[in-house]
Amino acid sequence: MKFHFVKTSMSFAVARVVSAGLIVACSGASTSRDSGATREIATARRQLDDHMTECTKRYGYDPEASSKLGSNVLGPGEREWRGCIYQGIEKYLIPRTLSPDIYRRAIAEDRKMTESIATGGMTRAQRQVRVQQMLEEINRIEEANRAKHEVDRLEMEMRQDMMRRSLSPLVR
16 A cells, blocks of 8 residues: 555644554554554544644644745744644554654654744755655655564464464364
8 A cells, every 4th residue: 555645735744644654554454453453543543633623723723824934934823733733643643653763753853844944944845845755754664564564463373373283183
């Protein structure tokens, strides 16, 4: 499953791609436990979407309107809005990933870039490019985690099958 980023606003990207990456990471598994994990991630994504809506209401920052801002200008409530989104990622997504550190690093870097925009050291467009790079890295890592998880699951199934076969004569 390839990750396709639909939103053009990179402010939304931080939260949305994290959740999408987690869905990619947990999809494709066939055991009931894995299906449960996929449902859990889908639930976490819905929770984060709801959380994002609440952040927008609470802080009045509209990430869709950010394109009207100057290249070195933060929107009113943007810093607080982003902080609220980071909290949602920490609460809903990080507990459900195999690689929580990549999300924490992305949040830390996004904080630094946002501050750099406010001080004139970076443009919104530069942040957008870097956020896209981080999202692609997260997607690669999550896909690798998903593949490793699937290999580990298959190896365990093979060991269990071998054990059952070796013990089956004893059951007769």
